Amino acid sequence: MSKPSIPRGTRDFGPKIMAKRKYILNTIEQVYQSFGFMPLETPSMENLSTLTGKYGAEGDQLLFKVLNSGDYLKDISADKFESKILTPLISEKGLRYDLTVPLARYVVMNQNEVTFPFKRYQMQPVWRADRPQKGRYREFWQCDADVLGTPSLLCEADFVKIYRQVFAKLKLTGYEIRINHRKLLEVVVEKADASTHFKTITIIIDKADKIGIEGVKNELINLGLNENQTTVILSLLNKQAFNAANLANIKSALPNTENANKAIGDLTQLLELLNHQTDFVYLDGSLARGLDYYTGCIFEVVPTDVQMGSISGGGRYDDLTGIFGLKGISGIGISFGIDRIYDVMEELNIFPADGTKFTDVLFCCMDEKAFAYCLPLADDLRLNGIKTEVYPDTSKLKKQLDYANAKNISWAVIIGENEMNNNQLAIKNLVSGEQELIDKNALTLFLEKL
RNA sequence: GUAGUCAUAGCUCAGUUGGUUAGAGCAUCGGUUUGUGGUACCGAGGGUCGUGGGUUCGAGCCCCAUUGAUUACCCCA
Numbered sequence: 001m002s003k004p005s006i007p008r009g010t011r012d013f014g015p016k017i018m019a020k021r022k023y024i025l026n027t028i029e030q031v032y033q034s035f036g037f038m039p040l041e042t043p044s045m046e047n048l049s050t051l052t053g054k055y056g057a058e059g060d061q062l063l064f065k066v067l068n069s070g071d072y073l074k075d076i077s078a079d080k081f082e083s084k085i086l087t088p089l090i091s092e093k094g095l096r097y098d099l100t101v102p103l104a105r106y107v108v109m110n111q112n113e114v115t116f117p118f119k120r121y122q123m124q125p126v127w128r129a130d131r132p133q134k135g136r137y138r139e140f141w142q143c144d145a146d147v148l149g150t151p152s153l154l155c156e157a158d159f160v161k162i163y164r165q166v167f168a169k170l171k172l173t174g175y176e177i178r179i180n181h182r183k184l185l186e187v188v189v190e191k192a193d194a195s196t197h198f199k200t201i202t203i204i205i206d207k208a209d210k211i212g213i214e215g216v217k218n219e220l221i222n223l224g225l226n227e228n229q230t231t232v233i234l235s236l237l238n239k240q241a242f243n244a245a246n247l248a249n250i251k252s253a254l255p256n257t258e259n260a261n262k263a264i265g266d267l268t269q270l271l272e273l274l275n276h277q278t279d280f281v282y283l284d285g286s287l288a289r290g291l292d293y294y295t296g297c298i299f300e301v302v303p304t305d306v307q308m309g310s311i312s313g314g315g316r317y318d319d320l321t322g323i324f325g326l327k328g329i330s331g332i333g334i335s336f337g338i339d340r341i342y343d344v345m346e347e348l349n350i351f352p353a354d355g356t357k358f359t360d361v362l363f364c365c366m367d368e369k370a371f372a373y374c375l376p377l378a379d380d381l382r383l384n385g386i387k388t389e390v391y392p393d394t395s396k397l398k399k400q401l402d403y404a405n406a407k408n409i410s411w412a413v414i415i416g417e418n419e420m421n422n423n424q425l426a427i428k429n430l431v432s433g434e435q436e437l438i439d440k441n442a443l444t445l446f447l448e449k450l
Numbered sequence: 451g452u453a454g455u456c457a458u459a460g461c462u463c464a465g466u467u468g469g470u471u472a473g474a475g476c477a478u479c480g481g482u483u484u485g486u487g488g489u490a491c492c493g494a495g496g497g498u499c500g501u502g503g504g505u506u507c508g509a510g511c512c513c514c515a516u517u518g519a520u521u522a523c524c525c526c527a
Binding site: 056128137335397400 | 451483484485486487488518519520521522524525526527
């Protein structure tokens, strides 16, 4: 027998971990719903025609492809045995790579049924055939919310509020919401006369957190930019308070172009929609986001008390559904990285204490007759919202209490001959060690008042 | 795709310049206690030292290959 294992880059989530993950997921879901977002789930598999070409050449490499069913080589002749030719012949499905493309596909397929603006949230795993490393997996969860079909900046404001509510509920206070505008980047790169390298430059700028200003400068020079050009671009890379004065400063430093006015206009309007309440919010010129479909405001949330990358990101995109033939739908979306939020909360130790408690009461039966005696009592407790289980064997009491300890159960109800003869129960508090005899019918009341 | 590190009991790991029968803690099971746990004591089970080859009188340890894990780069959440 070989030892069992799971594929690299995948994980099991045991009961204790699941309790904490559910706590995060439920919190996010609750907040999404409170803003009027509705759930959507899509299949784990999409047609490869839906997926390929949407994530760039690198992304296509990272797609998990699913072999066709049955004898998939039956009609393939030997001259087709070259991966480029063979792959499309034997695989027509792939695992989804993110939740955004499936959303676009869904909306286009159901455009006559969905009501715009379409507000949906989706919390499902996605797969990437990446090489796993710290904080990077081949199967991981995304928790997206998007609004499709309106250019209104009210959506941007809502997402800022969603961030604040989610992290307030999770009692996570050390974080920053960083905001930037994609067109601001475009204007600055234009001003530096380096537009041909726009995409590469955004990727470099996005690394500013990691490699520092000097690192960015070096990479820009390696790209072939001169001293003037890098200076112009580097002038953008500071983080500052999100307020009207700073926006005015930025505006005065930029040429009076359509893009510049649009970017500053959007950010100003967002500031007003937030009623100038900018707790946790910063304007960060170095925020770029790697994905190139963003066209407007972009967001990122970074924890400040823990050394960790972003725990959420998102932004506005103008033409997501265009790739599937539905033009002119502006949208905006964000995504929480639940795995990283988990790590941050674990490190700060801010999960609620009773998070791993699944059972309140354990019935310990000393003989077979005790089962009949306690089963109705257990049912009654459950109906009253008390999580109850009956130890299924008449094992030695030590073993039953060990089980209760292992599951962090706080109450044991012990039933043997003595208790049954007197219509009583021995109820033991496993935290304090105290034990008392109570009347059989008083159990629910006894536990309810706690 | 590139580079480094690692692989010994269910888990976490010791194991000396190569030298007798490969150890510990935790976990599991049994006992001290026919019905009272977290602590203590006693005992038991559990290993092809990732796999294959080589060097040697002798390999967990050295060499080569291979597989897997992990970390960094590229890219990304």
